[in-house]
Amino acid sequence: MLYDASLEKDNCGFGLIAHIEGEPSHKVVRTAIHALARMQHRGAILADGKTGDGCGLLLQKPDRFFRMVAEERGWRLAKNYAVGMIFLSQDESEALASRRIVEEELQNETLSVIGWREVPINEDVLGEIALSSMPRIEQIFVNAPAGWRPRDMERRLFVARRRIEKRIEDKDFYVCSLSNLVTIYKGLCMPADLPRFYLDLADLRLESAICLFHQRFSTNTVPRWPLAQPFRYLAHNGEINTITGNRQWARARTYKFKTPLIPDLQDAAPFVNETGSDSSSLDNMLELLLSGGMDIVRSMRLLVPPA
Numbered sequence: 001m002l003y004d005a006s007l008e009k010d011n012c013g014f015g016l017i018a019h020i021e022g023e024p025s026h027k028v029v030r031t032a033i034h035a036l037a038r039m040q041h042r043g044a045i046l047a048d049g050k051t052g053d054g055c056g057l058l059l060q061k062p063d064r065f066f067r068m069v070a071e072e073r074g075w076r077l078a079k080n081y082a083v084g085m086i087f088l089s090q091d092e093s094e095a096l097a098s099r100r101i102v103e104e105e106l107q108n109e110t111l112s113v114i115g116w117r118e119v120p121i122n123e124d125v126l127g128e129i130a131l132s133s134m135p136r137i138e139q140i141f142v143n144a145p146a147g148w149r150p151r152d153m154e155r156r157l158f159v160a161r162r163r164i165e166k167r168i169e170d171k172d173f174y175v176c177s178l179s180n181l182v183t184i185y186k187g188l189c190m191p192a193d194l195p196r197f198y199l200d201l202a203d204l205r206l207e208s209a210i211c212l213f214h215q216r217f218s219t220n221t222v223p224r225w226p227l228a229q230p231f232r233y234l235a236h237n238g239e240i241n242t243i244t245g246n247r248q249w250a251r252a253r254t255y256k257f258k259t260p261l262i263p264d265l266q267d268a269a270p271f272v273n274e275t276g277s278d279s280s281s282l283d284n285m286l287e288l289l290l291s292g293g294m295d296i297v298r299s300m301r302l303l304v305p306p307a
Contacts, residue, residue: 013039014214014235024060024207032057032211033201037192039215050127054228055194055215056186059208061179068205070141075114078143080153084178085185087135087225094170095136105163106142109156114141120199130188135172135225153180155262158291162268174226186228191215227276231283233290243278250285259292
C-alpha cells in the first residue's frame with residue numbers, strides 16, 4: 001500500500017508577496033488576497049459554511065492611505081507614527097475602559113494618541129459562528145516625539161503593549177498589531193471574503209510593498225479571532241511538539257533577559273503567553289529577541305535551529 005494513515009497530517013497555508021524594489025502598490029495587496037483565496041483548502045470551514053479557522057494579511061504600514069484617513073478626520077500625523085489594530089469588547093463600557101488604559105500606557109511612554117478609528121467592516125459576509133464572537137475592531141493612531149528613530153518607537157510600543165495587556169482583564173481585548181512598520185488585518189472569515197469584510201483592503205489607496213498572508217488550519221486550539229494569523233512578526237504552521245517545555249524554559253529564564261536598549265524590559269514580563277496557540281508563543285519570543293537588538297537571521301536560527 002502506498003497510503004499509510006499514520007503519516008497523514010494537515011497544516012496551514014501561508015505565503016509572501018513582495019516587490020523586490022520595495023515599491024508599494026495596491027497590486028501587491030490584491031495579489032496576496034488572490035493567493036490567499038487559492039489556499040482556502042488549507043483551512044477548515046465550520047458548520048455554518050461561512051466561518052473559517054482564521055485568515056489574514058500582514059502589510060507594510062500603508063502610509064499614504066493612513067495619512068489620507070487622518071487628513072479626512074483633521075488629524076496631524078508626525079513623520080514617525082504608529083497605528084494599532086485592536087480587538088475590543090462589544091460591550092461599550094468594557095471597550096471604554098480598555099481604550100482608557102491603552103491611552104494611559106501610551107502617554108506614559110511620551111507617545112501622543114491622535115485618535116481612534118472604527119475600522120469599516122461588512123458583517124454580512126461572516127458566518128453565524130464568527131459573528132457571535134466578533135469583537136469591535138478599531139485602529140489607534142499614535143505620534144512619536146520628534147527625534148525618535150523608528151526602531152526606538154517600536155521598542156517602546158512593545159513595552160507599552162505588554163503593560164496594557166497585563167492591566168486589561170477583558171477576554172475580548174487583543175492587540176493584532178501596534179507598530180510603526182506594519183499593520184495586520186485578520187479574522188474568522190473565508191479568505192475570499194477578507195476584502196469584503198475589511199473594506200480597507202478593497203480601497204485602491206491602500207498600498208504595500210510586502211504582504212504576508214496565512215490561512216489557518218486549527219488543530220491544537222479552538223478557532224478564535226485573536227488566533228487568526230499572521231501574528232505580529234510571523235505566520236507559522238504550528239505543530240510544535242515541544243511547546244510545553246519551550247514555554248516553561250522561557251518562564252524559568254525570564255530574569256535573564258536584559259538589554260540596554262530597553263532598560264525596563266522586565267516590565268514586559270512574562271514574555272511568552274501560555275494560553276494561546278503554539279505559534280503565538282513562538283511569535284512572542286521572536287518579538288522579544290528582535291526588540292532586544294538581535295537580527296532576524298540569528299533570532300530565527302536560535303528559535304528554529306538547523307537540523
